[in-house]
Amino acid sequence: MKATVWMGKDSVKVVKVPDPTIMNARDAIVRVTSTAICGSDLHLYHGYIPAMRKGDILGHEFMGEVVEVGPQVRNLRPGDRVVVPFPIACGHCSSCQRGLYSVCENSNPNAGTAEKIMGHSPAGIFGYSHLLGGYAGGQAEYARVPFADVGPVKVPDEVPDDQAVMLADVLPTGFMGAEMCDIKPGDVIAVWGAGPVGLLAAASARMLGAARVIVIDRYPYRLRLAEEHVGAETVNYEDTDVLDALNAMTAGRGPDACIDAVGLEGHHGNAAVYAYDRAKQAARVETERPFALRQAILACRSGGVVSVIGAYGGFVDKFPMGAFMNRSLIMRTGQCHVQRYTRPLLNRIQRGDIDPSFIISHRMALKDAAKGYKIFQKKQDECTKVVLKV
Amino acid sequence: MDETDPMMLDQRKRRDRGTGLPRVLGVVSLALGSGGLLAPRTVARLTGVDDSPAARAVIAAVGARELVHAAGLLAGRRPAGWTWTRVAGDAVDLTLLGRTWADRCGERRRRVALTTAAIAGIAAVDLIAAVRAGRARAALRRVIDMEVAVTVNRSPAEAYRFWRDLENLPRFMSHLDAVRTDDLRRSHWIARGPAGRRIEWDAEIVDDQLNRSLAWRSLPGTRVPNAGRVRFVPAPGDRGTEVRVRLRYAPPAGALGRAVAKLFGEEPEQQVRDDLRRFKQVVETGEVVRSEGSPDGISLRQQVMQRPAQPLPVARR
Numbered sequence: 001m002k003a004t005v006w007m008g009k010d011s012v013k014v015v016k017v018p019d020p021t022i023m024n025a026r027d028a029i030v031r032v033t034s035t036a037i038c039g040s041d042l043h044l045y046h047g048y049i050p051a052m053r054k055g056d057i058l059g060h061e062f063m064g065e066v067v068e069v070g071p072q073v074r075n076l077r078p079g080d081r082v083v084v085p086f087p088i089a090c091g092h093c094s095s096c097q098r099g100l101y102s103v104c105e106n107s108n109p110n111a112g113t114a115e116k117i118m119g120h121s122p123a124g125i126f127g128y129s130h131l132l133g134g135y136a137g138g139q140a141e142y143a144r145v146p147f148a149d150v151g152p153v154k155v156p157d158e159v160p161d162d163q164a165v166m167l168a169d170v171l172p173t174g175f176m177g178a179e180m181c182d183i184k185p186g187d188v189i190a191v192w193g194a195g196p197v198g199l200l201a202a203a204s205a206r207m208l209g210a211a212r213v214i215v216i217d218r219y220p221y222r223l224r225l226a227e228e229h230v231g232a233e234t235v236n237y238e239d240t241d242v243l244d245a246l247n248a249m250t251a252g253r254g255p256d257a258c259i260d261a262v263g264l265e266g267h268h269g270n271a272a273v274y275a276y277d278r279a280k281q282a283a284r285v286e287t288e289r290p291f292a293l294r295q296a297i298l299a300c301r302s303g304g305v306v307s308v309i310g311a312y313g314g315f316v317d318k319f320p321m322g323a324f325m326n327r328s329l330i331m332r333t334g335q336c337h338v339q340r341y342t343r344p345l346l347n348r349i350q351r352g353d354i355d356p357s358f359i360i361s362h363r364m365a366l367k368d369a370a371k372g373y374k375i376f377q378k379k380q381d382e383c384t385k386v387v388l389k390v
Numbered sequence: 391m392d393e394t395d396p397m398m399l400d401q402r403k404r405r406d407r408g409t410g411l412p413r414v415l416g417v418v419s420l421a422l423g424s425g426g427l428l429a430p431r432t433v434a435r436l437t438g439v440d441d442s443p444a445a446r447a448v449i450a451a452v453g454a455r456e457l458v459h460a461a462g463l464l465a466g467r468r469p470a471g472w473t474w475t476r477v478a479g480d481a482v483d484l485t486l487l488g489r490t491w492a493d494r495c496g497e498r499r500r501r502v503a504l505t506t507a508a509i510a511g512i513a514a515v516d517l518i519a520a521v522r523a524g525r526a527r528a529a530l531r532r533v534i535d536m537e538v539a540v541t542v543n544r545s546p547a548e549a550y551r552f553w554r555d556l557e558n559l560p561r562f563m564s565h566l567d568a569v570r571t572d573d574l575r576r577s578h579w580i581a582r583g584p585a586g587r588r589i590e591w592d593a594e595i596v597d598d599q600l601n602r603s604l605a606w607r608s609l610p611g612t613r614v615p616n617a618g619r620v621r622f623v624p625a626p627g628d629r630g631t632e633v634r635v636r637l638r639y640a641p642p643a644g645a646l647g648r649a650v651a652k653l654f655g656e657e658p659e660q661q662v663r664d665d666l667r668r669f670k671q672v673v674e675t676g677e678v679v680r681s682e683g684s685p686d687g688i689s690l691r692q693q694v695m696q697r698p699a700q701p702l703p704v705a706r707r
């Protein structure tokens with residue numbers, strides 16, 4: 001089959017690889033119909049996530065048609081149309097049973113390595129480095145889905161691929177980011193990052209009853225999406241001081257909750273500040289550029305929630321612990337426990353509460369994946385989200 | 391683990407094996423030492439040195455020295471060290487006899503020669519004993535002894551039941567090829583060594599507490615004595631079961647010992663930890679979790695030497 005593989009820093013290629021087969025009784029093989037490039041795939045692309053190997057198949061946002069199931073998979077049949085959550089979760093460990101699917105205790109066969117870096121191992125993730133399992137990803141014609149009796153959700157015919165594939169990652173992740181804010185009537189929610197996850201977090205915050213949603217980014221075309229599709233107010237940090245703006249907008253209170261949908265590759269309006277962290281990152285003194293996180297902590301109202309859904313991999317520097325502690329802030333975070341949200345969010349899509357497909361800017365063929373990565377990386381052609389059609 | 395634990399008995403027995411011969415030599419020292427001190431004249435005549443005025447004093451001194459050896463060896467502590475003092479004593483004795491032999495003739499010379507032959511023989515035995523005691527001590531140092539634990543989201547009864555069927559062990563213990571249970575107590579274990587080398591042994595269950603604990607031990611005559619105990623402790627607040635495993639292996643010296651050491655890699659504890667991870671996977675999910683990068687499931691070696699995360703070539707399936 002053809003698959004998108006990682007070839008090294010800033011290089012992916014669509015190559016021929018062997019077809020996947022059932023390795024375990026609870027596996028299924030899915031013929032991929034739509035698969036998206038995630039912002040976190042760019043972290044891999046840029047070489048910020050350790051333990052990648054040349055030839056790794058990328059992609060953790062995919063859906064398609066079941067073509068084969070292992071003997072223990074009784075809920076799926078060949079021909080079923082399914083969307084596959086990006087964390088691989090066994091469904092039987094204590095974490096899974098508490099709904100914490102992205103920290104499944106069994107699904108990372110390389111847990112020993114992950115433990116050395118993170119203390120305990122999170123779940124395995126499709127196409128997301130050997131630290132998180134060494135699983136082949138879904139930017140391919142076929143994908144093997146472990147624990148297929150737990151993860152994949154059947155998608156009714158009336159829900160198109162463009163909506164359903166958003167259930168693999170970005171919509172649940174954005175939704176969880178908003179849910180962690182514990183939104184009450186009158187709440188003002190600020191979202192750093194107007195990428196797919198940030199936009200869907202903003203939309204989810206609206207859906208969950210936020211009075212106002214403020215989105216912070218530097219790309220006018222993305223801020224426009226936030227205004228037009230989410231009804232959010234926007235701040236462009238390239239020409240505005242974010243803390244001043246947020247204080248002005250909330251009459252000095254600060255947002256009730258702040259969502260970091262940026263993660264480890266942030267940018268900063270001040271060139272000197274950006275250069276400081278970029279240099280440390282290059283020198284491997286820190287692994288992240290946590291501008292959004294620092295700003296979110298400083299901006300948040302005292303006693304408010306900082307909800308972190310942007311991806312981090314290692315260590316941050318100059319973490320404003322003093323502000324965080326003295327102002328009674330709460331931080332909630334985690335890779336999304338997608339399995340918890342897929343069905344309820346599918347229902348919301350069917351009811352018309354939300355249409356996540358507004359973030360899609362590009363649809364192209366799988367064979368053009370390398371081009372997709374490039375324009376997404378460079379933010380060319382007003383790129384927000386690339387969906388590869390197989 | 392308390393003193394009555396079968397795994398401890400196993401270690402005591404090993405120590406006994408190393409101290410058997412030194413103890414006999416201790417008795418020999420006691421006899422020689424008493425003889426030298428109580429009847430120096432007889433000893434001098436028998437050894438052919440009764441013509442020397444210094445003989446009685448030297449024989450008494452040698453006798454006293456022998457009693458020191460005897461005390462050390464019979465006390466049973468550090469047998470290797472005390473056996474080496476005997477070897478040193480033998481060297482002194484042989485030197486003295488050599489000088490004596492040079493200026494003797496006739497019957498006396500014959501007796502000195504006989505004595506020298508006897509001491510040389512004893513020296514050889516001392517040397518063997520010293521080397522063996524040293525090896526026994528080294529083997530004791532080589533014993534792999536570890537305790538590792540994992541929490542599984544299953545009841546103690548479920549975890550116990552899976553483990554009690556010893557034939558399940560190879561499903562999660564990576565170094566085992568097969569375990570065949572002969573009856574409720576006895577079983578035959580086959581491990582896969584490096585370069586396809588097989589190591590086999592028989593084992594017996596020595597303690598079996600329903601849903602709580604299980605202990606096993608290799609039978610005598612095994613080249614790789616080993617023992618294990620697993621306890622199933624309810625985790626607090628409905629958090630499943632804490633599975634606590636203690637394992638001991640006593641690899642012998644030489645090639646087999648090296649093979650056994652390789653079996654467990656450089657970090658034996660990490661291997662057992664991985665085994666327990668697989669145990670958790672099998673009892674919780676029903677299978678060993680495999681990825682394209684780690685197609686054989688969790689293993690330390692595989693984590694270091696990952697294959698690319700893409701489907702396996704047809705030849706490897």
